[in-house]
Amino acid sequence: DISCKLAGIPLSCCLLNASGPRSKSFEQLAAVAGSWSGAVVSKSATLNERLGNDLPRYTEVPLGDRTASVNSEGLPNHSLSFYTEALVRLREVSPKPFILSISGLSLDENLQMLDYLEQSSARAHLSAVEVNVACPNVPGKPLVGYDLPQLAEVVRRISEHRLFRDRVLGLKLPPYLDAPFFDQVANMLNPLARAKGGSLGYVVCCNTLGSALAVDVDSEATVLHPKGGFGGAGGALVRLLALGNVRHFRQRLDASIAVVGCGGVASGEDAFALILCGATCVQVATQHHIEGSRCFQRIAAELQQLMRRKGYLSLADFRGKLRVA
Numbered sequence: 001d002i003s004c005k006l007a008g009i010p011l012s013c014c015l016l017n018a019s020g021p022r023s024k025s026f027e028q029l030a031a032v033a034g035s036w037s038g039a040v041v042s043k044s045a046t047l048n049e050r051l052g053n054d055l056p057r058y059t060e061v062p063l064g065d066r067t068a069s070v071n072s073e074g075l076p077n078h079s080l081s082f083y084t085e086a087l088v089r090l091r092e093v094s095p096k097p098f099i100l101s102i103s104g105l106s107l108d109e110n111l112q113m114l115d116y117l118e119q120s121s122a123r124a125h126l127s128a129v130e131v132n133v134a135c136p137n138v139p140g141k142p143l144v145g146y147d148l149p150q151l152a153e154v155v156r157r158i159s160e161h162r163l164f165r166d167r168v169l170g171l172k173l174p175p176y177l178d179a180p181f182f183d184q185v186a187n188m189l190n191p192l193a194r195a196k197g198g199s200l201g202y203v204v205c206c207n208t209l210g211s212a213l214a215v216d217v218d219s220e221a222t223v224l225h226p227k228g229g230f231g232g233a234g235g236a237l238v239r240l241l242a243l244g245n246v247r248h249f250r251q252r253l254d255a256s257i258a259v260v261g262c263g264g265v266a267s268g269e270d271a272f273a274l275i276l277c278g279a280t281c282v283q284v285a286t287q288h289h290i291e292g293s294r295c296f297q298r299i300a301a302e303l304q305q306l307m308r309r310k311g312y313l314s315l316a317d318f319r320g321k322l323r324v325a
């Protein structure tokens with residue numbers, strides 16, 4: 001049994017797509033809905049459509065047997081209203097939970113999007129809104145998740161929005177690299193927990209690691225064009241950081257705030273390790289981009305096989321039970 005409950009949302013499979021890869025168009029979202037993914041997570045929306053940064057803006061770099069990704073997409077998306085309409089259309093063919101990711105370029109834009117959702121007829125079908133405070137790729141917009149005073153203001157104002165009186169709030173965080181950040185962010189988020197009358201249901205650990213640079217030795221040029229070639233690294237490059245971030249936050253957050261693992265999951269063993277560190281469920285990004293929506297069934301089968309070998313019947317049998325050697 002690899003089902004789970006994410007902040008009260010039942011997921012038939014603990015593997016789901018991460019916001020970003022293959023989650024921008026209606027056809028891509030429909031493919032996720034028709035796959036083994038436990039939910040459908042949309043590409044981060046802004047109030048208005050964005051074309052994103054100039055090409056080339058995505059590349060893959062082999063790292064041993066694994067693959068790292070670097071992207072500088074710049075939030076290309078079809079606008080919030082497109083994703084609410086897509087949700088209504090998907091609901092006609094799939095009962096799967098729908099998680100809408102938003103990534104406004106300002107607190108005000110995020111609050112405007114929440115106002116829109118509050119009024120929208122799609123609201124009833126929306127399982128959660130995942131607010132991304134970790135996009136590293138918009139020129140001139142520093143990453144909110146690393147500016148702790150700004151992050152505190154953003155999460156407080158967002159969590160107080162009336163949409164979250166009966167919808168789940170998720171927060172997509174950047175990878176943190178130093179212990180005081182885990183303490184400070186957890187102390188900031190704990191009072192917003194649902195168990196304490198707040199609305200924060202889960203955090204996702206973690207988004208890409210910024211300031212990565214893919215270099216092409218033949219041409220002696222950057223591989224990507226936007227922002228001088230810099231981008232956010234994902235896949236194999238962030239797998240160990242995701243494990244560490246999940247573990248750090250699980251050790252510090254109120255039990256009513258779920259931790260979702262995200263970073264470099266390409267196999268059932270990778271998913272198992274994140275759950276062992278305390279993840280409630282696991283998002284797949286780079287591997288979904290590479291393999292397409294069949295990845296969820298393959299990884300799920302690998303996870304089930306590993307659990308059978310170990311004699312585990314459910315995720316709760318090993319979740320958070322990592323031992324220190």
Ligand code: DHB
Nearest residue numbers: 072073074075134135137
């Ligand atoms: C983009 C990249 C991210 O890592 C993110 O969190 C949001 C958006 C992007 O470039 O589109």
